Amino acid sequence: MHRPKSTLEQWRILQAVVDYGGYAQAAEQLNKSQSSLNHAVAKLQYQLGIQLLEVRGRKAYLTEQGEVLLRRSRHLTQTVNELEQLASNLEQGWEPSLVIARELVYPMDILTDALAKFLPESRGTRITVVDTVINGTNELIVNNEVDLAICGMPPKGYIAEPLCDLEFYLVCHPQHPLAEVGELEDDHELAQHLQLVIKDTGVNPTQEIGWLKAEQRWTVSNFHEAKVILSKGIGFCWVPRHLVEDEIKTGKLVRLKVKGASTRRIVLTLVVPQRDNQGPACKLLESIILEQHAQSSSELTPYMLVEL
Incomplete structure (x- = not known):
C-alpha cells in the first residue's frame, strides 16, 4: 500500500509562506515558530526530492516546479476543507442535497434568483430542479420524493403557501x-x-x-x-x-x-411535503423563495389568497 510522502499540514504551511510573503509573516499568522515552518518546508522538499522555494534576501519565492505543485496542493487542501465542512453540516442536520419540483409554468428566472441568494449560505448543498406538470408534481409531493414543490392546486391534505x-x-x-x-x-x-x-x-x-x-x-x-x-x-x-x-x-x-x-x-403555490422533517437548508431556501417571489411580484400578478 502506497503511503504519501507529504502531509496536508506541510502543504498548508507552504501555502501560508507564499501567501503571506515569507516565513516570519506566516509564522505570525499561524501562531507557530518560524523555525517550525522552516523545518516543515525543508522536510517537504527533502521528501519530494525537489526544491519548492528559494530565498532571496528576506523573502521566499516559488520555483517553477513549486508553482505547479502549489497550485495542485490548493485543490487538495480545499477538498479536505470542504469534506470537513460537510461532516460538520451533517452533524448539525444540514442537508447535503435538496430536490425542488417546479411546475413548468413557474418563471425559472425568479427561481434562479432565489437559488443565487441561497448559494452563499448553502454550505455546499446540491440542488436538483425537476420540471413537472400537473399530476407529475402532485405525485412527487405525495410520494415524498421532493423537498420543495412549486405547484398548482396541491394534493388534498397538504398545506400550501400561495405564490x-x-x-x-x-x-x-x-x-x-x-x-x-x-x-x-x-x-x-x-x-x-x-x-x-x-x-x-x-x-x-x-x-x-x-x-x-x-x-x-x-x-x-x-x-x-x-x-x-x-x-x-x-x-x-x-x-x-x-x-x-x-x-x-x-x-x-x-x-x-x-x-x-x-x-x-x-394559482401557483409552494408546498413542503415533509414539514415535520424539514431540515435547516430546506427552511432557508423556502424563506428565500418566498422573499424573492415577493420582490419579483411585479413580473407577475400580485399575491392572491386562496383556500386549499
Whole structure:
C-alpha cells in the first residue's frame, strides 16, 4: 500500500509562506515558530526530492516546479476543507442535497434568483430542479420524493403557501387562419384547428395543460417546444404570459381572444411535503423563495389568497 510522502499540514504551511510573503509573516499568522515552518518546508522538499522555494534576501519565492505543485496542493487542501465542512453540516442536520419540483409554468428566472441568494449560505448543498406538470408534481409531493414543490392546486391534505396568480394567453402565428378572425364569438371555431398541449408528467396522467375540445392535438413536453411549432404557423396554444410577451410585442405571435374567455389563470403555490422533517437548508431556501417571489411580484400578478 502506497503511503504519501507529504502531509496536508506541510502543504498548508507552504501555502501560508507564499501567501503571506515569507516565513516570519506566516509564522505570525499561524501562531507557530518560524523555525517550525522552516523545518516543515525543508522536510517537504527533502521528501519530494525537489526544491519548492528559494530565498532571496528576506523573502521566499516559488520555483517553477513549486508553482505547479502549489497550485495542485490548493485543490487538495480545499477538498479536505470542504469534506470537513460537510461532516460538520451533517452533524448539525444540514442537508447535503435538496430536490425542488417546479411546475413548468413557474418563471425559472425568479427561481434562479432565489437559488443565487441561497448559494452563499448553502454550505455546499446540491440542488436538483425537476420540471413537472400537473399530476407529475402532485405525485412527487405525495410520494415524498421532493423537498420543495412549486405547484398548482396541491394534493388534498397538504398545506400550501400561495405564490402568484399566473395568466395564460391564447396565441398563434400571425399567418394562422385564426389570426384573421379577430375576436372569436365562441370556442367552436377553435375546435376546428390543431391545438398544442403540454403533457402531464405523472405516472398515471389524467390531464394536459389547456382547453381540450379540439379534435386535432399535438402533445409536447414543454412550452419551448410548443413555441417552435407555433413559429412555423402550426396550431394554437395556451402559453403563460411571461413566455410570450416578447413574441407578441415583436409580432412573431398574436394573441387570440374568445368572447368571455380571453385569458386563463392558475394559482401557483409552494408546498413542503415533509414539514415535520424539514431540515435547516430546506427552511432557508423556502424563506428565500418566498422573499424573492415577493420582490419579483411585479413580473407577475400580485399575491392572491386562496383556500386549499
